[in-house]
Amino acid sequence: MTAVDRLRDSRTAVLSLGAVLAMLVLPFTGILSTFHLGLVISAMVLALFAMSFNLLFGYTGMLSFGHAAYFGTGAYTLALALDGQLGFLPSAFESFFPALLLAVVVAALVALVLGYLCVQRGDIYFAILTLALSMMLYETIYTWNDFTGGSDGITVLAEPIELGGLTLNLIDTGTFYYLTLAILVVSIVFIWRLINSPYGELLLSIRENPERATMIGVPVKRYQLSAFVIAGTFAGLAGTLFAVRTFIVTPHTLHWSMSAEPVMMTLLGGPSAFVGPIIGAVMFVGLEQFLSNITEYWQFGLGLLIVPIVLFFPDGLVGILRGDSGGIVDVRDYLSGLVGDEPTGKEDTHE
Amino acid sequence: MVTLDSIALAIVSGIANGMLLFLAAVGLTLIFGVLDVLNFAHGSLYMLGAYFTYFLVSDGGLLASLPGSFWLALVVAPLLVALVGVVMERFIIRPVYDQDHEFQLLLTFGLVLVIDNGARILWGTDFRSVSPPGLIDFQINLLGSGYPFYNVFLIIVGALAALTMWLVFERTRVGKIVRASSQDRGMANALGVNVPLVFTGTFLLGSLLAGLGGALAAPYQSIQPTMGESIIIESFIIVVIGGLGSFGGAFAGALLIGVVNSLAFLYLPSLQPVIPFLLVAVVLLTRPAGLFGKEVAA
Numbered sequence: 001m002t003a004v005d006r007l008r009d010s011r012t013a014v015l016s017l018g019a020v021l022a023m024l025v026l027p028f029t030g031i032l033s034t035f036h037l038g039l040v041i042s043a044m045v046l047a048l049f050a051m052s053f054n055l056l057f058g059y060t061g062m063l064s065f066g067h068a069a070y071f072g073t074g075a076y077t078l079a080l081a082l083d084g085q086l087g088f089l090p091s092a093f094e095s096f097f098p099a100l101l102l103a104v105v106v107a108a109l110v111a112l113v114l115g116y117l118c119v120q121r122g123d124i125y126f127a128i129l130t131l132a133l134s135m136m137l138y139e140t141i142y143t144w145n146d147f148t149g150g151s152d153g154i155t156v157l158a159e160p161i162e163l164g165g166l167t168l169n170l171i172d173t174g175t176f177y178y179l180t181l182a183i184l185v186v187s188i189v190f191i192w193r194l195i196n197s198p199y200g201e202l203l204l205s206i207r208e209n210p211e212r213a214t215m216i217g218v219p220v221k222r223y224q225l226s227a228f229v230i231a232g233t234f235a236g237l238a239g240t241l242f243a244v245r246t247f248i249v250t251p252h253t254l255h256w257s258m259s260a261e262p263v264m265m266t267l268l269g270g271p272s273a274f275v276g277p278i279i280g281a282v283m284f285v286g287l288e289q290f291l292s293n294i295t296e297y298w299q300f301g302l303g304l305l306i307v308p309i310v311l312f313f314p315d316g317l318v319g320i321l322r323g324d325s326g327g328i329v330d331v332r333d334y335l336s337g338l339v340g341d342e343p344t345g346k347e348d349t350h351e
Numbered sequence: 352m353v354t355l356d357s358i359a360l361a362i363v364s365g366i367a368n369g370m371l372l373f374l375a376a377v378g379l380t381l382i383f384g385v386l387d388v389l390n391f392a393h394g395s396l397y398m399l400g401a402y403f404t405y406f407l408v409s410d411g412g413l414l415a416s417l418p419g420s421f422w423l424a425l426v427v428a429p430l431l432v433a434l435v436g437v438v439m440e441r442f443i444i445r446p447v448y449d450q451d452h453e454f455q456l457l458l459t460f461g462l463v464l465v466i467d468n469g470a471r472i473l474w475g476t477d478f479r480s481v482s483p484p485g486l487i488d489f490q491i492n493l494l495g496s497g498y499p500f501y502n503v504f505l506i507i508v509g510a511l512a513a514l515t516m517w518l519v520f521e522r523t524r525v526g527k528i529v530r531a532s533s534q535d536r537g538m539a540n541a542l543g544v545n546v547p548l549v550f551t552g553t554f555l556l557g558s559l560l561a562g563l564g565g566a567l568a569a570p571y572q573s574i575q576p577t578m579g580e581s582i583i584i585e586s587f588i589i590v591v592i593g594g595l596g597s598f599g600g601a602f603a604g605a606l607l608i609g610v611v612n613s614l615a616f617l618y619l620p621s622l623q624p625v626i627p628f629l630l631v632a633v634v635l636l637t638r639p640a641g642l643f644g645k646e647v648a649a
Binding site (some may be wrong): 057061063065117120121123124125127128129131132135136139140142143245256260263267295296297298299300302303304305306307309310311314329334 | 384389435443446447451452453454457458460462463464465466468469471472580584587588590591595621624625630631632635636639
């Protein structure tokens with residue numbers, strides 16, 4: 001480790017610690033109303049969801065359009081367990097933490113089964129299959145009325161938790177804020193260590209060149225599947241928090257438009273940076289507040305943003321701040337291409 | 352009740368629906384085969400085809416007062432959709448021809464958000480409907496029961512479209528040029544083929560077919576902004592089953608999904624939403640390249 005690396009590491013550590021401290025005191029500063037604190041909780045839940053997505057997209061090179069399948073599975077499992085509908089399980093699972101654990105395990109299992117199918121073919125098939133299989137789950141939950149409540153969904157009422165004399169009331173926004181923050185921080189640390197481990201290096205090598213990774217003896221599909229299961233697990237965890245936060249679980253949590261959310265958040269923030277999805281989640285919640293004042297179909301505005309972002313700023317806000325857009329198309333080249341009749345993409349630029 | 356007649360009727364209905372699926376899926380697979388671009392917004396073009404038809408023929412529409420308005424709309428709506436497609440290709444998709452598929456998917460996904468939500472903003476989410484023109488709005492006697500002729504009409508149009516495309520691609524010089532550009536665009540370019548023109552033309556044709564599918568669907572199903580997302584997911588399933596980039600695969604896959612859906616709707620309604628996906632799973636595990644796909648590294 002060079003001195004520069006160590007310096008950068010200590011800077012990261014100080015910044016992260018500062019961020020966590022700021023988040024810890026945030027509710028006490030009184031600058032946020034309960035409504036706005038709720039928005040911060042939403043942003044944290046979505047940040048976890050987007051990070052789990054980016055573990056696949058940014059770090060393993062797998063674009064999933066069906067990540068809501070595991071988010072929704074987590075949400076539904078928690079809701080069904082708390083509701084006592086899983087009669088075959090001991091009644092202990094009707095309290096929050098056992099139910100949460102169960103939900104995460106079920107999400108991981110569903111990710112294992114669906115992921116096995118999705119990694120069978122290359123990039124484009126992966127995107128198609130994740131989308132198709134998540135919609136299958138959506139349709140199943142939607143039609144399976146007796147068990148899942150169909151389109152009405154299931155109400156989620158988390159009872160207060162007794163923890164060694166301490167009572168946690170999850171309905172209370174402040175309490176739930178700290179629970180979400182704790183889960184988010186632990187997850188971030190876990191994902192950070194994961195991608196900085198030899199395992200993370202292997203995932204990166206698969207992203208860079210799956211054929212070459214195969215050639216040097218990496219069982220690519222197995223690693224892709226393992227990343228898929230880890231990502232699905234964290235998506236499931238985010239789903240459980242989402243369920244408690246919104247008090248209801250509907251089939252929408254499994255719909256493709258829910259799968260689209262981590263994609264958009266990651267693009268907004270930037271997939272190439274670790275903090276990209278977190279920044280993107282904050283931007284997303286802010287944009288939703290702003291745009292939904294203008295139109296109910298606010299994702300129209302998001303689409304208008306996504307197209308130029310992908311064309312010109314694929315590294316998102318982080319890329320723009322770094323001063324390196326990573327753009328595959330230069331804005332000026334594009335505009336001059338519209339005037340003159342330049343053919344496809346690659347033009348020789350002399351610098 | 353399961354009788355041979357009811358099975359036969361379900362199969363005919365399945366083929367009719369399969370023809371609409373084919374018109375959507377074939378453009379998707381054609382554009383992928385030639386341009387190497389997977390257009391997420393292809394289903395949105397289908398949806399536009401249905402809405403354009405509605406606005407052309409409904410009260411106060413541009414063509415409403417003309418005799419045979421539906422038949423005119425069947426020509427005009429796909430042309431309008433093709434125009435949208437060409438604008439999309441020229442200004443948004445062309446810069447990413449040489450990029451990773453991920454980029455193309457993300458970009459065209461942005462277009463889905465714009466077009467589908469734009470439709471909701473402009474036209475609302477109410478279902479709309481178009482009645483079939485008088486000429487073909489009648490029932491025929493099929494196996495002893497009344498059966499809407501419109502379904503038979505769909506089968507005829509779909510089969511004609513498939514046959515025409517097959518003849519153009521296999522038997523004409525234009526077809527040869529398109530196939531050459533899809534196999535090796537560099538070589539085709541070197542031999543004097545105007546590859547960008549071929550690409551735009553292919554995109555135009557694909558959009559036109561999606562628009563035609565949407566226009567034909569207007570009297571067949573309720574028109575709503577979500578019809579694009581359902582058809583794109585079904586088209587994805589079809590091209591995975593048939594083999595991405597394969598014309599024959601799109602045809603066979605579309606008919607298979609149409610018929611299986613129709614039979615499942617009758618006899619296994621609770622499993623119906625899941626069955627197409629189970630088919631995909633079986634195909635992937637047994638013939639990963641799809642029924643008609645060539646074994647190539649994806």
